[in-house]
Amino acid sequence: MRFFAHSRERSFLKCEKVGANFARQFNTFPVRLRYARNANYVGKFATWQGHKGHLNCLKFNSFSRKCVKRLGDWMERYARNSGRLLAKGVILFALVLTALVGTITTSVIREFEQEKQRDIDAGLASLGAKITSRVDTYRIFSHFVYVETIHTEPVVALLRQAKDADTAAQQALREQLYLKLQPTFERLQQHDFRQLHFHLPNGESFLRFHRPDKFGDYLFDVRETVRRASTERRFIEGFEEGRIFNGYRFVYPILDDGELLATVEVSISMATLVRSLLEIYHDADLYFMIRKDVVQEKLFDDELSNYSQSFIATDYLFDNEVYGDAMPLIKYPYLLHQHAHVLDAIAPQLASGSNFGHFATLEGKTYRFLFFAITNHLDEQVAYLVSVEQSNNLDVISNAYTGVIGLIVLVTLLVFLILAVQERNRRRLKLLAATDTLTKLSNRNRFIHVFSRESQKCQRNDENLVVAMIDIDHFKRVNDTYGHNVGDEVLRELSLLIRRHLKGTDTVARWGGEEFVCLLPETNEPQGLRVADKIRRQVAAHKFEVVGRITISIGVAQYQRDDHNIDAVIERADKALYRAKQTGRNKVLGWHEL
Ligand SMILES: Nc1nc2c(ncn2[C@@H]2O[C@H](COP(=O)(O)OP(=O)(O)OP(=O)(O)O)[C@@H](O)[C@H]2O)c(=O)[nH]1
Known part of the structure; x- marks a missing residue:
């Protein structure tokens, strides 16, 4: 077919395919219906699956070149803006969320600790009241005996x-x-x-x-x-x-x-007191332990066997009589013996000699330890009555608080997951906005972006920059003979071939249809012509699958200081390409050779 350099027909035909590619890209992303409707330069849309003002799918029957550019611009802008917004939003959100989660978690933990302390205080108060009531009973009886008979x-x-x-x-x-x-x-x-x-x-x-x-x-x-x-x-x-x-x-x-x-x-004896307490204390074990120094100071040496080392604390002794007497009533006889090390944490509190409590988990169950200080007649602490009780309360409280913290963590994770998915979609959109789906090369928008960057650099550093427009010769015949799928395959194979013969600093993009464009930084036109000719020769020598040999024509133009935008240099390269086509194809021509 004849080459129509700037005719509407050529634009229309080339963009028909490009439009289809964009349509494929858009199928994966919601496009605002409003945008599509306002874009009256868009040829004809057939839409289906509309939902809440979004199009889930678009079918592009025909497309104008201008429209392609506008949509490409929109996608890029969307990706860029949403990226900036998202980045700011994510930072802000992460800060707010961290502060919120931190505050809630701290207050939940504090509340939990207070709840534990309240439980301990209540336990100590109850134990104290029971001890007092037992001692009161014995005192009243001893008073009675004293008055009556002594x-x-x-x-x-x-x-x-x-x-x-x-x-x-x-x-x-x-x-x-x-x-x-x-x-x-x-x-x-x-x-x-x-x-x-x-x-x-x-x-x-x-x-x-x-x-x-x-x-x-x-x-x-x-x-x-x-x-x-x-x-x-x-x-x-x-x-x-x-x-x-x-x-x-x-x-x-x-x-x-x-x-x-x-x-x-x-x-x-304390054995009596402990036993009488155990009788009313159905759920707890009680251990009486007395300070070693107090015993050693008072006891006849031959009476030391009345005591044995406490397994709760090294500085304390068990009164054998208490322990032996109360043993049948002890509910967890070996538990504490075997897991006494869990009480290492209480050493500082023990040294203080005051009442305190402690929770510990033994064999998967939570136990509450209450240390009730036994004081002498001068109110000096000399011993401890230790109550050990399985704490269902704490399990309930702890489950509730674990649930709250779990929920907070879950919500946080969910939010971050949503953000991560959004970020992934944004990246995908950004990539799609910059990539040609068929060849996986950069697309026109990306190329324009790179060109703008490179041309500024070129101005700054007084360097050269070359653009090469590549067009497949008689590509219509390929399509007509072998069908569109084979044509697509040729485009893919050719992209790889071009890419392989360019440097890493060069950019190759699909300009549209069967047209490719290369940007060669730090290269002048004669150098660009040599590179282009090498590509042309390699393509001509390459045996494409199914179609065998094909040729390409290339127009090369150097960027000039007075070029205001990409259009000028593209136009020059296009003209050189046009002339290469006119003068026999499978040819490379530079703008200066026209
Ligand atoms: N398979 C395939 N064909 C495409 C694609 N984009 C454009 N084309 C086809 O490329 C052909 C370009 O034809 P023309 O512009 O007439 O040019 P040509 O046949 O290569 O002839 P000359 O450029 O003059 O050598 C048309 O048949 C388009 O349908 C595409 O993505 N895939």
Whole structure:
């Protein structure tokens, strides 16, 4: 067919194919219907699958060259603008989201920690109330016994004599006292009391009902409660380690007309207290542990076997009696023993000696540990009552908070996923806007963009720049003979061939139809002609699949300083190409050769 350089027919025919390519590209992206309608220079659109003002698919039956350019421009602008907007939006959004997620997560974690603390405080308050109520019960009973049977005339009379008697007389009085109060001691024992112990005003042990044979030892050094009851002449109570046992002690001064005759102690062991607490504490285990230094300071050396190392903390001892006594009631007997290391974290709090709590996960279950400080009569912490309880509360709370945090993470991920998909689409659109779908070469818009950059560089550095327009000779015959698919294949094969013979800094684009354009930076026209001729020769020598040999014609033009835009140099290259076609095809001609 004849070559119509600038006729409408040529534009129409070439753009028919280009339009189809754009239509293919647009099929994957929504194009605003408004844009298509306003673009009245567009020949004819047949649309289907319209949805909310967007076209999901466009079919381009015919297309004008101008339209191709406008649509290409639109795609590029869309990709560029949406890219800028998206980048700004993503940064802003990421900042806001990070701040938001950070704030929410911090407050959720803080709330969770507060919730845990509230749970611990409630547990400690409840444990404290139970201990107090048990001690109150024992105190009331011991008061009753003291008033009813101890502070009675016969006992006072005995003690009055014993105070100043010699050793032999004291022994006789001791035996009398023992016989007199043996029923009282038995009654006390029935109510879980362990000790009934009389002391003389000088601090000597007079009669231990639980060890009647052990007396005469001086107690003021080791038994502060006794010394205070004696010297302050008032009732003293509190937990205290003794020479043999520890216990919760109620110490009464026995006075006769203001004169101190003796002191008497009624006490319960901690084993009793723990056991009685365990009876009402159905869900928890209780461990009593006492500070090592407190025990070592007071205990008779031969009584050290009453204690063993606590597996909860190295500085503490278990009272064997408590532990042994309470053992049948312990619900998780081996659990803590085997996982004591989880409590390493509590060492600093233990050292503080105050009440505290701790949550730990053992064998997949959450346990709440409460450390209730046991203080002596001077309010100094000397031991801990440790409660261990499986905490369903915390599991519920923790599940709720995990759910909230999980939701936040999920929403965040979802948002970032949406942004990532958008970004991928934007990149795809950008690529599509710059790529010719058939040959995968740059398209006209991309070429114009590169040209503008290179021409500015060329102006700045005073360099040369060459444009070569390539057109396949008699390509219509290829299509007519072998069909469009084979024609397409030829275009693809030719693109590869051209690309292979250009440098990495050169650009080759599909200008439209069977026309290609090359941009050769730092090249003048004679050099450009040599490159173009090499391409022409390689193409002529190449055996294309199906069609065999084809030839190309090339028009070469150098960029001139007074070229305002690409059109001028393209026009010159086009003219040279036209002349090459006119003068026999399979030819390379430069603008200066015309
Ligand atoms: N297969 C295929 N053909 C195309 C494509 N774009 C344009 N064409 C065809 O290329 C042919 C170009 O024909 P003409 O412009 O008449 O030029 P020609 O036959 O190459 O003849 P000369 O250029 O004069 O040597 C037309 O038949 C177009 O249909 C395309 O993408 N694929």
